[in-house]
Structures are given as C-alpha cells and as structure tokens.
Amino acid sequence: MKENIFKKYIIGFIIGAIFMSFCVLTATLLGGFKINTIETSHTGIKTLIPILCMLVGFIIQGGTEEVISRGWVLPVVGAKYNVPFGIIISTLFFTLLHGMNPGMKLMPIVNLILFSIFAVLYVIHSKDIWGICGFHSAWNWFQANIFGIKVSGTNMPGGSLFSFHSVGEFELISGGVFGIEGTIICSGIFLIGIAYLSYKITKNLKCNFNKQD
Structure with a gap:
C-alpha cells in the first residue's frame, strides 16, 4: 500500500x-519568456542546497493545499450535496486562496479554475490525492526553483537553477506580473489534461456499467 502511494506521488511529480x-x-x-544567461549569486548549481530545501517546502505546501481543497472540501461538500456541487465549491475555494496574489487578472483566475478542475478530475480518476499532491509540488518547485519564475505572482526564496523572466507586452504569452500561470499556454495544457481525464473517467464508468450488465 505504501509503495503504491509513493509510486502515485512520483508519477504525479x-x-x-x-x-x-x-x-x-x-x-x-x-517570445513571452527569456532566459537570463548572466549567472548571479541566486542562480546556478551553487544554489543547489537551498533549491533542495525549497523542494521540501513545496512538498509540504502543495500537499497541504491539495489535502484541504481536494482531500477535505471536495468530499465533504460532495457527500453532503452532490459531486458537481463539491467540484464547484472546491474550485471556488482554491481560487479564492490565491485571490490576493500580485498581478491577479482575468487570465490568472481562468487558469486557477482550470487547474482546480484538472486537479479534481485527477483525484477522481486516481481515487486518491497522492498523485495530485506530487503534481502540485513539482509544478510550483520547477516554476520557482528550477526556472526562477514567480509562483502565482510571488517571488520565491532559495534561488533557482535557471533564471527566466517575462518579456514583451503580450501578457497572454508572457503572463505579466503573475508569471507563467497567467498565460494561455497554461490554459491550453490544463484543457488538454481535463479532456484526457474526462475521457478516461467516462471510459471507466462505461466499463464498470457494462460489467454490471
């Protein structure tokens, strides 16, 4: 059982x-992002130890958000009312958690909603939260400490292996102040993930229904 949990977490990561x-x-x-080729005291392999320390922090942070949003709000509300309502409430709850972040505009809000829907479907498909906990932690850690990008508009400590930054005025590609999570690129990949998971869930439901017949 523990091995299965670890495997699901690593796959999600x-x-x-x-x-x-x-x-x-x-x-x-x-052209929305550019890598800074000039190494600073906060970038490069010399920051490896702080980067690994931040990984521990993001494992805790990502896991905590998922436990609250998808591990508690979703099942509690879904059991008391219905699953669709549970999805709506957990999505709103997760979005509001980030409501005061710097650079919050329409596209970041859309992407927070899309991520939450993707996360809910991931949980429904995998039947637990371990995989999405791994996904969430890797998403934030790679964003902040591998690529050096703001996480939901917030600069993170610990340094980064590389240093990417937004360029240009086309915020749908650069994300502006909010960073990569404010781009249509994130919208696209979450929509693909939602479509795939919806297909897999529907397929499994049909298979289970046919077995009952």
Missing part, C-alpha cells in the same frame, strides 16, 4: 514537472 517544463519552453519559443 513527474507529470507536474513535464507540464511546467512544456509551458516554460513554449512561452520562451513564442
């Missing part, structure tokens, strides 16, 4: 790392 890396690479290729 890897998926989160891939998703974030894809978003940063795409935004850079489209």
Whole structure:
C-alpha cells in the first residue's frame, strides 16, 4: 500500500514537472519568456542546497493545499450535496486562496479554475490525492526553483537553477506580473489534461456499467 502511494506521488511529480517544463519552453519559443544567461549569486548549481530545501517546502505546501481543497472540501461538500456541487465549491475555494496574489487578472483566475478542475478530475480518476499532491509540488518547485519564475505572482526564496523572466507586452504569452500561470499556454495544457481525464473517467464508468450488465 505504501509503495503504491509513493509510486502515485512520483508519477504525479513527474507529470507536474513535464507540464511546467512544456509551458516554460513554449512561452520562451513564442517570445513571452527569456532566459537570463548572466549567472548571479541566486542562480546556478551553487544554489543547489537551498533549491533542495525549497523542494521540501513545496512538498509540504502543495500537499497541504491539495489535502484541504481536494482531500477535505471536495468530499465533504460532495457527500453532503452532490459531486458537481463539491467540484464547484472546491474550485471556488482554491481560487479564492490565491485571490490576493500580485498581478491577479482575468487570465490568472481562468487558469486557477482550470487547474482546480484538472486537479479534481485527477483525484477522481486516481481515487486518491497522492498523485495530485506530487503534481502540485513539482509544478510550483520547477516554476520557482528550477526556472526562477514567480509562483502565482510571488517571488520565491532559495534561488533557482535557471533564471527566466517575462518579456514583451503580450501578457497572454508572457503572463505579466503573475508569471507563467497567467498565460494561455497554461490554459491550453490544463484543457488538454481535463479532456484526457474526462475521457478516461467516462471510459471507466462505461466499463464498470457494462460489467454490471
């Protein structure tokens, strides 16, 4: 059982790392982000120990947000009323947690909602929160301490392996003050994730229904 939990967490962590890396690479290729090639005291391999310390922090932070939003609010509200209402309330709760973050505009709000829907579907598909805990922690850690990008508009401590920053005036690609999470690139990858998980959940439901017949 413990091995299964660890496996689910690692798979979620890897998926989160891939998703974030894809978003940063795409935004850079489209001209919304640029890498700073001048190494500073807060970037590069010399910051490895602080970066690893931040990983521990993000494991706690990401896991805590998921336990509260998807591990508590979702099942409690869903059991008392219904699953769709539980999804709506947990999504609103998660979005409001970030409501006061710097650079909060329409696109960041849209992406917070999309992420929350994606997270809910991930939990429903995997039947527990371990995978999405890993995803959430990797998403934030890679964003802050691997690529050096603001997390939901907030600069994080600990340094970073690389240093990417928003450029240009087209905020749909650069994310502006909010960072990569305010781009249509994140919208796109979460929509793909939502579509895939919806398909898998629907397919599993049909298979279970057919078995009952």
